[in-house]
Amino acid sequence: MKVLGFNGSPRAKKGITDRILQQFLKGAAEAGAETETVYLAKKKIKFCTGCFSCWLVHPGRCIHKNDDMDELRQMMRRSDMLVYASPVYIDGITAIMKNFMERCMPNAQPFVEIRDGHTRHPLRGKGTRQLKMVVLSTCGFGERDNFDPLLRHMEAAAKNMKVDYLGALIRPMGPFLDVVAQKDPEKVRSIDDAFHQAGFDAVAKGEIGDAVRKAAEAPLMSRDEFIVTLNSIAQSEIEKYSAKKPDR
Numbered sequence: 267m268k269v270l271g272f273n274g275s276p277r278a279k280k281g282i283t284d285r286i287l288q289q290f291l292k293g294a295a296e297a298g299a300e301t302e303t304v305y306l307a308k309k310k311i312k313f314c315t316g317c318f319s320c321w322l323v324h325p326g327r328c329i330h331k332n333d334d335m336d337e338l339r340q341m342m343r344r345s346d347m348l349v350y351a352s353p354v355y356i357d358g359i360t361a362i363m364k365n366f367m368e369r370c371m372p373n374a375q376p377f378v379e380i381r382d383g384h385t386r387h388p389l390r391g392k393g394t395r396q397l398k399m400v401v402l403s404t405c406g407f408g409e410r411d412n413f414d415p416l417l418r419h420m421e422a423a424a425k426n427m428k429v430d431y432l433g434a435l436i437r438p439m440g441p442f443l444d445v446v447a448q449k450d451p452e453k454v455r456s457i458d459d460a461f462h463q464a465g466f467d468a469v470a471k472g473e474i475g476d477a478v479r480k481a482a483e484a485p486l487m488s489r490d491e492f493i494v495t496l497n498s499i500a501q502s503e504i505e506k507y508s509a510k511k512p513d514r
């Protein structure tokens with residue numbers, strides 16, 4: 267089985283998105299999958315122009331020639347499971363991830379059919395293998411509902427993409443994992459382990475259980491503690507940088 271992870275964070279390997287994605291892929295590899303990561307921020311992906319040429323003029327082919335999308339769409343076709351990993355940016359996926367998803371329009375056809383009681387576009391390429399899909403996300407705030415728009419969006423996208431959607435794993439307060447690890451390394455280890463286990467289960471069992479999902483999103487600290495911690499880090503960072511600035 268081939269598992270392809272798309273990292274939609276502009277911070278690529280430096281971000282929390284990659285931390286959870288790599289744990290997931292490590293678990294998937296231990297269950298026997300061949301895994302690969304695409305750092306979308308490092309790829310050249312032009313914007314969709316909305317010309318519909320890929321549907322009507324040259325079916326299945328985009329008008330853009332000199333970018334990385336042809337290669338990425340080929341990689342998708344060779345995969346069995348796609349992992350979309352994006353941090354929450356302004357309550358949704360990043361612009362990088364959205365841009366990539368829009369450029370997958372050539373994968374669909376202009377015709378319309380009814381699927382799951384809803385009008386949808388049939389996919390291109392008969393007999394292509396049934397893809398599985400997983401979503402991973404992290405955000406700065408602690409409330410679970412910060413993920414609601416992103417999760418709703420990706421669930422809808424999964425239905426249109428006709429994939430077997432295994433669901434999402436979320437990590438609130440992602441940037442605070444290392445802060446908490448200094449005081450309570452065991453708590454953070456069990457969170458990392460949950461993403462790892464999810465990757466293993468997704469490949470070995472074709473599903474991710476509620477217990478693993480819950481462990482991945484386990485609370486890091488109370489809201490009051492979060493406010494004090496974040497405000498004090500923000501203040502000391504501002505002071506640190508202002509001390510480094512040359513006098514104007």
Ligand SMILES: Cc1cc2nc3c(=O)[nH]c(=O)nc-3n(C[C@H](O)[C@H](O)[C@H](O)COP(=O)(O)O)c2cc1C
Nearest residue numbers: 275277281282283353354355356357405406407440
């Ligand atoms: C432009 C921007 C918008 C963001 N919007 C949100 C948001 O709406 N809600 C939230 O909880 N965190 C938000 N965050 C915080 C990120 O989700 C958080 O820092 C996350 O760890 C970034 O992922 P990365 O570490 O992989 O880059 C935002 C960060 C940036 C830079």
